[in-house]
Amino acid sequence: MSIMEIIGSVLILIGSIFLFLGGLGIYRMPDIYNRLQAGTKATTLGAMSLILGVGFLEPSWMLKSLIIIIFIAFSNPISSHALARANYKRKHFPLILSEDKKNMDAYREVIEQEDKEDKS
């Protein structure tokens, strides 16, 4: 095996393990926001690593692999942000496990204040 094949195989293994971990996280996590972290960030790293590994194994595919990687790096955080924003606007607030709730979810008070102003 040449050095390119070893690098490509290791990248494909890392990528598939991270894709599996993304699926596991989205199955096991308790909350929408935790699921969003597991399902978007781990899956982004896994997909980028696997496609880069395919590009290493077939060097003539490298340009198109880089195009797909750049597109995933742009599009996945945008969809993650849109989903989190939509869930927060629908008042699915995150689970807060610590005692002082004020420091952890500061934006919630702003939302509730705006709702009171709208009703009055």
Place this chain on the structure above:
Amino acid sequence: MIYFVLIAFLLLLMIAAAVYSIRQKDLLYATLATGIISLVLSILFYLLQAPDVALTEAAIGVALTTIIFLITIRNTVRYESDEDNFKSEVK
């Protein structure tokens, strides 16, 4: 051998998504399940050596069908009811 296992797994996934989409009363969830059917069907066409059909299926099933169904749900009702909807509106 591994191809047949993979095709059987994808077919079971697609059938489960189709049954879910039919049995569901919430039409938004049924629309999302239609997106999953389209994804798995695209991978199946791809496995059966038909990339042009897979391209068409991905283009139409994922984006166009979802957007048209969402606009329809926004303009009508989201939940499917058991009684006859049309009759109650007429009355």
Place this chain on the structure above:
Amino acid sequence: MTYIIYIAMVLMALGLLMAFIRFIKGPTAGDRTVALDTLTTIGTASLVFLGFMFQRFIYVDVALVYGVLGFIGVIVIARYLEGAL
């Protein structure tokens, strides 16, 4: 090399299965949309990987088109959930 291909296929199939179980079980609409987003990304990666398995260069285009259109679909669903479609 063959074992690596098998291991990667099994791991991606397990990821698809668990995200699909979350789609079936998920209590709210947000959970189901997050599961659909994860399924879209795993599907894009697996399309590229299957193209490598079959050694066809033209198959990578399907993955590119699928990535673009799945992203547009998830954005539209998020705008609908926000109430601003």
